Amino acid sequence: MTAKISVQDVRKTFPLKNEEFVALDGVSLDIADNEFVTVVGPSGCGKSTLMNVLAGLETPTSGRALVDGEDVVGPGPERGVIFQQYALFPWLTVRKNVEFGLKVAGLGAAERRERADYFIRIVGLEQFADALPKMLSGGMKQRCAIARAYAVNPSILLMDEPFGALDALTRVTLQEQLLETWSREKRTVLFITHDVDEAVFLANRVVVMAARPGRIYDVIDVDLPYPRTEEARLSPEFAQLRNRVWTSVYHQAPGIAAGR
Amino acid sequence: MSVPTSQVEAPAPPAASPRGATRRTRSRRSTLVVLNAVSIVGGIACWWVLALNGFQFPTPPEVVAKAVQLAGNGTLQEDVLASLSRVLAGFLIGSAAAIPVGFLMGWYTTARGLFEPWIQFFRTIPPLALLPLVLVLLGIGEVPKVFVIFLAAFLACVISTYQGVVSVDRTLINAARVLGAKDATIFAKVVVPASTPFILVGMRVGLGSAWATLVAAELLAAPAGLGYRMQQAQLYYDLATIFVSIVVIGVLGLVMDRLLLFAETRLTGWQERR
Numbered sequence: 001m002t003a004k005i006s007v008q009d010v011r012k013t014f015p016l017k018n019e020e021f022v023a024l025d026g027v028s029l030d031i032a033d034n035e036f037v038t039v040v041g042p043s044g045c046g047k048s049t050l051m052n053v054l055a056g057l058e059t060p061t062s063g064r065a066l067v068d069g070e071d072v073v074g075p076g077p078e079r080g081v082i083f084q085q086y087a088l089f090p091w092l093t094v095r096k097n098v099e100f101g102l103k104v105a106g107l108g109a110a111e112r113r114e115r116a117d118y119f120i121r122i123v124g125l126e127q128f129a130d131a132l133p134k135m136l137s138g139g140m141k142q143r144c145a146i147a148r149a150y151a152v153n154p155s156i157l158l159m160d161e162p163f164g165a166l167d168a169l170t171r172v173t174l175q176e177q178l179l180e181t182w183s184r185e186k187r188t189v190l191f192i193t194h195d196v197d198e199a200v201f202l203a204n205r206v207v208v209m210a211a212r213p214g215r216i217y218d219v220i221d222v223d224l225p226y227p228r229t230e231e232a233r234l235s236p237e238f239a240q241l242r243n244r245v246w247t248s249v250y251h252q253a254p255g256i257a258a259g260r
Numbered sequence: 261m262s263v264p265t266s267q268v269e270a271p272a273p274p275a276a277s278p279r280g281a282t283r284r285t286r287s288r289r290s291t292l293v294v295l296n297a298v299s300i301v302g303g304i305a306c307w308w309v310l311a312l313n314g315f316q317f318p319t320p321p322e323v324v325a326k327a328v329q330l331a332g333n334g335t336l337q338e339d340v341l342a343s344l345s346r347v348l349a350g351f352l353i354g355s356a357a358a359i360p361v362g363f364l365m366g367w368y369t370t371a372r373g374l375f376e377p378w379i380q381f382f383r384t385i386p387p388l389a390l391l392p393l394v395l396v397l398l399g400i401g402e403v404p405k406v407f408v409i410f411l412a413a414f415l416a417c418v419i420s421t422y423q424g425v426v427s428v429d430r431t432l433i434n435a436a437r438v439l440g441a442k443d444a445t446i447f448a449k450v451v452v453p454a455s456t457p458f459i460l461v462g463m464r465v466g467l468g469s470a471w472a473t474l475v476a477a478e479l480l481a482a483p484a485g486l487g488y489r490m491q492q493a494q495l496y497y498d499l500a501t502i503f504v505s506i507v508v509i510g511v512l513g514l515v516m517d518r519l520l521l522f523a524e525t526r527l528t529g530w531q532e533r534r
């Protein structure tokens with residue numbers, strides 16, 4: 001069986017004055033269909049770069065990134081992306097934002113509206129469908145961005161620290177909502193975060209990255225059943241997994257002397 | 261007395277539009293309106309007092325009488341029409357040319373490389389300084405005056421449009437790309453709306469610049485127009501006519517600016533207020 005997403009020995013360097021900066025080095029990762037994978041790691045370890053490569057916004061310096069067995073060339077609507085900075089179009093209402101991708105795909109007005117309203121309801125923004133982004137709170141903006149990504153029916157969702165800028169309470173609520181949405185509308189998800197709790201709570205599998213050079217340090221399976229409730233979050237199994245991920249993130253063995 | 265060309269300056273940097281005013285309470289706003297009225301009435305009173313105390317100003321009633329007289333024999337309308345049609349022609353052509361050029365410069369490196377040196381160079385020259393050259397090359401008809409006004413409006417607007425395009429948030433462009441949008445759609449649906457606030461600021465600055473250039477151009481060479489009328493009045497020491505012209509110029513400029521400001525608030529109300 002071919003993996004839904006396959007990253008094969010990807011290296012990505014950025015020119016830096018007269019040397020090169022190695023943002024990703026020898027990164028390989030296979031993600032199965034409908035799997036929920038989270039990525040944690042210290043700042044600057046190349047998490048966003050990895051996501052941009054999969055989104056088709058960056059090309060790897062060497063190695064391959066495959067989706068459904070085919071090389072990624074440029075962005076495409078089958079891969080939905082949710083950016084850390086919301087990236088809503090500020091001149092469009094919530095509904096028009098959600099309809100954007102559908103319009104690009106050439107759907108008729110009635111169908112667009114129906115689909116948009118469905119996803120706006122799923123993320124609980126129906127009362128704000130006609131509001132401009134400036135009137136929404138951070139959490140509402142992010143929910144709108146999630147609805148917008150879902151609306152074009154991507155088989156893959158790439159999420160870059162989507163809840164990073166939110167307060168802890170909103171974050172927990174959105175995590176639960178995301179899992180609920182995901183269980184209703186199964187997708188393959190790559191979710192980047194710097195929050196260990198979040199990584200464990202959401203994932204089938206947690207990928208821990210290390211910096212300088214950016215690489216995969218550890219992969220930890222999370223064998224907790226879905227749906228995950230508050231109970232799961234407070235269970236000893238969860239605590240154990242969290243400790244493992246925590247150790248892996250914050251007590252990484254000294255880096256391989258390669259890279260910089 | 262020489263012609264006061266120094267009143268024409270290079271376009272000022274885009275001023276921040278008066279935001280946040282809407283959030284103030286009503287009472288605060290009405291206080292402001294009252295103060296505005298007090299200030300205007302007080303200013304006119306001072307002028308009147310000075311006029312009656314030996315300064316060689318015409319009094320306000322004399323100016324009003326002059327305005328009525330000029331309007332009565334059609335001179336005022338003729339001048340306003342001549343000046344407005346010049347400024348609107350120059351301004352509209354200038355903005356219409358500036359917007360596509362600004363977009364091209366922001367979107368294509370080639371266009372930027374080709375246009376930028378000329379725009380940067382001509383931006384440092386007050387458009388009026390080109391008038392003698394333009395008069396020699398284009399004769400003394402309407403064309404040279406409209407041309408310098410065009411230049412004034414164009415330069416102000418092109419820079420602003422260009423800056424609008426290059427400062428479009430990359431993540432918005434990426435967001436459109438990952439939703440499947442191609443270049444043409446991104447341009448029409450993201451770059452254009454995102455640069456609209458910049459374009460409108462550029463147009464406002466361009467309009468101010470066009471208006472200033474117009475009046476000065478008419479002082480130099482014109483068969484009619486508000487600037488020409490002042491020039492004639494100066495020869496006959498007709499201060500009342502000069503006052504009428506100044507007031508009309510100010511009011512027309514203000515009205516045009518308010519119209520653009522209105523368009524700006526309608527078109528760019530989506531912006532987050534900081």
Ligand SMILES: Nc1ncnc2c1ncn2[C@@H]1O[C@H](COP(=O)(O)OP(=O)(O)OP(=O)(O)O)[C@@H](O)[C@H]1O
Pocket residue numbers: 014015021022023042043044045046047048049050194214
């Ligand atoms: N376009 C670029 N040009 C040069 N260097 C870059 C570029 N993009 C990323 N980098 C560098 O690559 C490294 C990894 O960046 P990346 O954004 O992927 O990190 P990250 O893991 O997402 O970090 P954070 O958790 O802070 O978001 C950083 O050190 C960054 O400086």
Ligand SMILES: [Mg+2]
Pocket residue numbers: 047048049160
């Ligand atoms: Mg990042």
